[in-house]
Amino acid sequence: MIIAYRGGNFVTENKRPSYGNVSHSLDILLFFREHEECSLGELAEMLDLRKSYLLKLLDNLKEKGFLSLDTTTGKYRLGLSCLELGNAYEQRLDIRKVSHPDLVQLSSKTNELVHLGVMDSNIVVLLERIMNQESGLRLQFHLSLTSPPYSTGLGKVLLAYSDQEVVENYLSTKELIPYSPHTTIEPNMIRVELEQIRNKGYYLSFETFESGISCLAAPVFSRHGKIAAAVSICAPTVRIMSKEKELVTHLLETTSNISNILGHNSPFEIK
Missing domain, CATH: 1.10.10.10 (Winged helix-like DNA-binding domain superfamily/Winged helix DNA-binding domain)
Known part of the structure; x- marks a missing residue:
């Protein structure tokens, strides 16, 4: 009044x-x-x-x-x-800042090492690395700050959702050398793996970079449906294999949430 x-x-x-x-x-x-x-x-x-x-x-x-x-x-x-x-709004988004709380939560839920990576000039660049004390992994044992995309879970996922022309140019011009006995270096086999990733929505990298260490990786999408980054959970192979379903669930919940924050309607589902 x-x-x-x-x-x-x-x-x-x-x-x-x-x-x-x-x-x-x-x-x-x-x-x-x-x-x-x-x-x-x-x-x-x-x-x-x-x-x-x-x-x-x-x-x-x-x-x-x-x-x-x-x-x-x-x-x-x-x-x-x-x-x-x-x-x-999109220009002001910093993917590291946006994703950090979810990555910390993912590491806490799984008690494992978590990575966030992007592709830059055919190289995977680590933007974030969340180390959980319970994981037992030491930083020097897995992944440098950069790595070739064909050799890691992050890289395979980033390749899978890149433009086809970029992928074909990469596979036809780069020398692919094995980092472990399980690294795929045959281009046609890599193409098959990339198709499988797109069908499933995530990738299980079985000791492709380092013997005894495996990881699960999934994509993060931007508002326009383009791949913005990839998130991975790394652990000793025995732990990855013994709780794969649980880890995949936590991983896809995380990538779906980050994608939604970036403006992409990304419902959580396991295929």
Whole structure:
């Protein structure tokens, strides 16, 4: 209740809270996540708002560029400001910062060594390494800060979701040497493995980089469905094999959550 002074007298007024307009404006924008276009009447019915009130909100959103109006059909759709806002959000995302809490949680749940890696000029670059004291692995025993993609779980996953032209150029020009007796170096076999990864959504790397050490790896996707990074769990082979299903579940929960934060609708599922 507001007390005002008018014409020599104090009067009381009831003032409607302003946050209702903001909430309804956000409801309108969220509505267009699932609908390409909609008329004033359809919006009023679906959002249960008065047309006169709704029109003011639509005009404000249109003025700011968040909605556009097709004057021929009389239907509204999202405007360029939504795209600009989404791009600004994406550019400010630091995948290391975004993924760190989930990687720490993954290491804590599994009691194993966890890695986050990206591909840069046909080299896997480690961005993050979470060491759990219970894992028993020492850092010098597995993976340097960079490694060739054909030799590791991270690398195979990053290759699997890279552009086909990039993969073919890599397999036809790079010398592939074995790091262990289980490293695949035959290009056609690698192509088969990459197809299997895309079908399953994750990869079990059986001692491909170092004897006695295996890992499970899965992709992280960006808003546009492009691969942004890969996450792996590394452990002695006996532990990986004995609890593979449990580890895969935790791994895919983690990569799905990070992908969702990056703007990709990535439901968690094990194929």
